[in-house]
Amino acid sequence: MxxxxxxxxxxxxxxxxxxMDHKFHEQADQAVRDVLREVxxxxxxxAEALRPDSPLFGALxxxxxxxxxxxxxxxxxxxxxxxxxxxxxxxxxxxFGALTAFAARKLAA
Amino acid sequence: VTPITxxxxxxxxxxxxxxxxxxxxxxxxxxxxxxxxxALEMHDIGSTLVDLPGQGEDSNALADVTVADWQQxxxxxxxxxxxxxxxxxxxxxxLLDRHSxxxxxxxxxxxxxxxxxxxxxxxxxxxxxxxxxxTKLRMGPxxxxxxxxxxxxxxxxxxxxxxxxxxxxxxxxKKLWRSAExxxxxxxxxxxxxxxxxWLEACGA
Numbered sequence: 551m552x553x554x555x556x557x558x559x560x561x562x563x564x565x566x567x568x569x570m571d572h573k574f575h576e577q578a579d580q581a582v583r584d585v586l587r588e589v590x591x592x593x594x595x596x597a598e599a600l601r602p603d604s605p606l607f608g609a610l611x612x613x614x615x616x617x618x619x620x621x622x623x624x625x626x627x628x629x630x631x632x633x634x635x636x637x638x639x640x641x642x643x644x645x646f647g648a649l650t651a652f653a654a655r656k657l658a659a
Numbered sequence: 660v661t662p663i664t665x666x667x668x669x670x671x672x673x674x675x676x677x678x679x680x681x682x683x684x685x686x687x688x689x690x691x692x693x694x695x696x697x698a699l700e701m702h703d704i705g706s707t708l709v710d711l712p713g714q715g716e717d718s719n720a721l722a723d724v725t726v727a728d729w730q731q732x733x734x735x736x737x738x739x740x741x742x743x744x745x746x747x748x749x750x751x752x753x754l755l756d757r758h759s760x761x762x763x764x765x766x767x768x769x770x771x772x773x774x775x776x777x778x779x780x781x782x783x784x785x786x787x788x789x790x791x792x793x794t795k796l797r798m799g800p801x802x803x804x805x806x807x808x809x810x811x812x813x814x815x816x817x818x819x820x821x822x823x824x825x826x827x828x829x830x831x832x833k834k835l836w837r838s839a840e841x842x843x844x845x846x847x848x849x850x851x852x853x854x855x856x857x858w859l860e861a862c863g864a
Binding site: 618622623 | 683772775776777778779780781782783784788789790804833834836837838839840842
């Protein structure tokens with residue numbers, strides 16, 4: 551009996567944390583799309599068409615380092631997160647999916 | 660030396676002093692700023708934009724410029740306008756409106772936050788870390804995202820806070836100061852114009 555209760559508690563805890571991860575991911579996804587639209591002047595259609603593997607920094611010529619700096623500041627403001635300068639590297643900026651996953655991790659932290 | 664200025668509506672009864680955005684944002688906001696000044700003139704509101712030392716058309720080297728020089732330039736132009744002094748500050752321009760009687764600010768920010776963007780951008784393109792750059796910036800002039808900044812300007816800006824009461828509307832429109840490519844937004848100009856007119860009416864000007 552005790553075991554059963556424990557199991558169901560564990561299962562509930564797991565599904566709650568799964569829900570939270572999903573929520574953070576959705577929130578990060580929308581914020582990254584919005585900020586890219588602002589910084590790059592993308593129209594809504596192009597911003598909505600971004601996929602996890604869509605390349606960002608390095609592939610988009612308009613996304614220079616100054617634009618990336620502004621993009622990170624905007625993400626911080628929108629999501630209420632703090633991005634440590636040491637966290638910023640080419641990998642997290644490589645694709646839309648990588649940047650979204652990074653922002654979602656910061657939200658969960 | 661008298662600062663270079665751009666004037667619209669010199670004969671209008673109401674006059675505003677416009678304080679431009681700083682560094683790269685000055686370029687991004689130049690078009691918006693001039694569009695706003697033209698729109699104000701259509702409503703019989705004159706305005707004067709200061710070119711800060713080391714920025715825009717001004718011939719001083721930015722490396723020799725301090726915040727005190729910027730403030731002095733602003734004060735010199737302010738002295739040519741009738742009191743009470745009403746200022747419209749764009750972004751970091753709000754760090755220079757402390758001697759103003761009535762303040763309107765578009766998306767103001769502290770010196771530390773403005774520098775953070777420049778340091779981050781430089782860290783990404785140079786391979787130095789942000790903390791390494793901070794150390795170097797305190798020792799001698801360093802080029803940050805294209806701007807040669809002296810230790811004096813750097814430390815002054817780190818401390819530079821927004822002072823005094825101001826009207827800071829949350830206008831809907833593009834955040835042009837973040838835009839990677841030169842852009843404009845007539846809706847933001849209209850929103851700013853409407854809010855400035857309302858502010859001037861409320862001030863009884």
